[in-house]
Amino acid sequence: MATNTSKYDAESNFPDFYTQRSMTESHLPLSLYKKLFHVQTPLGVTLDKCIQIGCEQPKPDEKLIGLVAGDEYCYDVFSELFDPVINEYHMGFGPEESHPAPDLDASKLTNGLLDAKYVKSCRVRTARNLSGVALPPCVCRAERRLVEQVFTSALNNLGGDLKGQYYPLTKLTKEQEESLRNDHFLFQKPISHILNNSGACRDWPTNRGIWHNDKKNFLAWLNEEDHCRIMAMEKGGDMKGVFERFARGLLEVEAMMKKEGHKFQWSPRLGYLSACPSNIGTGLRCSVHMRLENLGKREDLFKGICKSMHLDKRGTGGENTETVDFTYDISNEKRVKHTEVEFVQEVIDGVNKLIEIEKKLERGEEVAAPTQQQQTK
Known part of the structure; x- marks a missing residue:
């Protein structure tokens, strides 16, 4: 699925977070952005779709997540960003850890x-x-x-x-x-x-x-x-x-x-x-x-x-x-x-x-x- 970003290199399109403070901004260096810039999930979701809310932070004095998943595949395809954000937000849930099976008894x-x-x-x-x-x-x-x-x-x-x-x-x-x-x-x-x-x-x-x-x-x-x-x-x-x-x-x-x-x-x-x-x-x-x-x-x-x-x-x-x-x-x-x-x-x-x-x-x-x-x- 082609997008207009395909005409540009990653460095030209890297977000200027400026006053936006988010976990995404903390865990997204230019090197990682370059690596994932042209990657898409099976449903066509790009990294830029996932990080858009982190580029429009309304409360610069409050550090929010700044990241959403556009589909279920984002958690794997963009795991190099999602994993550290998840680990920070959930106060310790690293890539080596797993969530238990459901229990509704x-x-x-x-x-x-x-x-x-x-x-x-x-x-x-x-x-x-x-x-x-x-x-x-x-x-x-x-x-x-x-x-x-x-x-x-x-x-x-x-x-x-x-x-x-x-x-x-x-x-x-x-x-x-x-x-x-x-x-x-x-x-x-x-x-x-x-x-x-x-x-x-x-x-x-x-x-x-x-x-x-x-x-x-x-x-x-x-x-x-x-x-x-x-x-x-x-x-x-x-x-x-x-x-x-x-x-x-x-x-x-x-x-x-x-x-x-x-x-x-x-x-x-x-x-x-x-x-x-x-x-x-x-x-x-x-x-x-x-x-x-x-x-x-x-x-x-x-x-x-x-x-x-x-x-x-x-x-x-x-x-x-x-x-x-x-x-x-x-x-x-x-x-x-x-x-x-x-x-x-x-x-x-x-x-x-x-x-x-x-x-x-x-x-x-x-x-x-x-x-x-x-x-x-």
Whole structure:
């Protein structure tokens, strides 16, 4: 597949990162760029497609990844760049390491019923992509239509408590749009740096949509940042129940896709593949909304405790949002080197510990901050 860059040498086209600080800029010397400049994946993705977001860094004071995969083959074809970026982002996941096989057995979880006085809701989500098709930054219209057809066919065949309906963004009635917005299911055209600057928002909103079951506790987003994002959620503290439904639905969708000759993008070393290297491995975010007033007033203590337990603490609405009424989004920090069950158990254990500490603070007891060694282990 010829491109206009074929007329120029690599040095002439090398990015001027200037104020853009990213992991890509750190790991992409001119020598490597020259080596990979004219290389293409089997689907025609070039290195320049992958690094474009690193050339449009909106926050020069914040070091982001600056790299996306245009298809599943990028992780191998451009491994000399992807591997060191993955290793840096995931805080140690070198080329000699491998992600374990999936484990979605909810029966292995313990203490999964969390105290509803503190935990307001539970959610588990992951990304899955269709093998053989380019990822959203490079997907063509025909491929995007195929993704929508394959995933909706599988989702629409779910039965029992998972039975549901698909709502294409281009065909929503005013009533459906209002209902989806009120349920916090509706996604808009993203304003995120990754999606817009990578090209993932082309042709918006065509062939995008929301699928959810009748009980509104199992949900899928189609053709947003990845081909499909699958989620399970409910109010209260039954994390084990939420994960069981998530795992069951995910496995049923995969089984139905396999019947039609399709499969998810998967690497024996990296696990499930995603457009953003941050979401490889399990791609799983297990999160709770919980109200912690006393810990919320002790920001440094709160932050240190979460870091020591490998938990992310985010605002009420998720990443880069404000905290309302001391309600936080608490989730697993990592995505790789452990199984889905292990990450969910890590969140369960961490949330129970946070509740224990909050109760101590309620009683006026002092709580020691984690040591530096505990925070970095």
